[in-house]
Amino acid sequence: MAKVIIFGLADFASLAHYYLSTDSEHEVIGFSVSDEYMPQGDPVFEGLPVVPFSQVAEHWPSSEFSFFAPMAPRKMSTLREKVYDQIVALGYDLISYVSSKATSFGNVRIGRNCFILEDNTIQPFVQIGDNVVLWSGNHIGHHSTIGDHTFFTSHVVLSGHCVVERNCFFGVNSTIRDGLTIAQGTFVAMASSVMRSTEAWGVYKGNPAEKAKISSMDLRS
Numbered sequence: 001m002a003k004v005i006i007f008g009l010a011d012f013a014s015l016a017h018y019y020l021s022t023d024s025e026h027e028v029i030g031f032s033v034s035d036e037y038m039p040q041g042d043p044v045f046e047g048l049p050v051v052p053f054s055q056v057a058e059h060w061p062s063s064e065f066s067f068f069a070p071m072a073p074r075k076m077s078t079l080r081e082k083v084y085d086q087i088v089a090l091g092y093d094l095i096s097y098v099s100s101k102a103t104s105f106g107n108v109r110i111g112r113n114c115f116i117l118e119d120n121t122i123q124p125f126v127q128i129g130d131n132v133v134l135w136s137g138n139h140i141g142h143h144s145t146i147g148d149h150t151f152f153t154s155h156v157v158l159s160g161h162c163v164v165e166r167n168c169f170f171g172v173n174s175t176i177r178d179g180l181t182i183a184q185g186t187f188v189a190m191a192s193s194v195m196r197s198t199e200a201w202g203v204y205k206g207n208p209a210e211k212a213k214i215s216s217m218d219l220r221s
């Protein structure tokens with residue numbers, strides 16, 4: 001059981017508070033946010049205190065407290081990655097949350113700061129890196145590996161023996177054929193069907209999925 005600080009003050013932080021409070025052994029003790037997003041006065045979020053990130057180590061030291069930083073995937077999760085690295089640099093441990101309503105197995109490896117919601121099926125021999133989000137209802141096929149800072153939305157089918165590199169994004173209802181390598185920074189559009197391995201920072205859409213001209217880092221989201 002850890003005493004946990006949640007990073008952020010938006011929807012993801014609110015949901016993280018709800019899931020940890022109702023479905024984990026951890027105790028959420030407060031929130032922290034980058035100084036520029038710090039509300040005025042003595043702010044409270046979900047009934048708990050909020051501390052600016054520049055003062056968090058002084059207020060809640062890493063020797064006693066852990067962090068959880070589930071955030072939205074803007075800019076191919078490079079912003080989430082930066083916050084994750086800053087928390088690690090301060091010496092904090094980061095917890096992962098795996099819903100009691102997800103299905104997993106004893107030989108599945110899950111890294112730090114992962115946020116894995118209800119109805120995910122994670123088959124045997126899967127390896128999941130750090131700072132990975134699996135929103136609700138995905139199928140992660142056996143012997144697949146998922147790199148750090150990757151984001152699955154909902155109802156994605158990742159078939160078996162796939163390698164997903166870092167900073168990828170999978171839109172709702174997308175499908176990946178077995179044995180493919182999904183290169184770093186790949187964006188798979190919603191309802192797309194990926195039949196061949198992808199190129200780094202590519203955007204793939206349609207069935208069969210075709211590579212768009214735009215780089216995934218140039219998407220508006």
Ligand SMILES: CC(C)(COP(=O)(O)OP(=O)(O)OC[C@H]1O[C@@H](n2cnc3c(N)ncnc32)[C@H](O)[C@@H]1OP(=O)(O)O)[C@@H](O)C(=O)NCCC(=O)NCCS
Binds near residue numbers: 170188192205207220
């Ligand atoms: C790929 C994506 C980012 C494009 O969004 P956009 O930049 O607003 O693009 P537009 O809607 O203007 O569409 C541009 C073109 O791509 C096509 N397109 C967009 N999404 C597509 C998809 N999923 N499959 C096939 N074609 C698609 C459009 O039909 C349009 O084609 P056209 O130029 O021939 O008319 C978006 O469709 C997407 O998939 N987002 C992810 C949504 C998601 O999963 N959200 C999760 C929420 S939890």
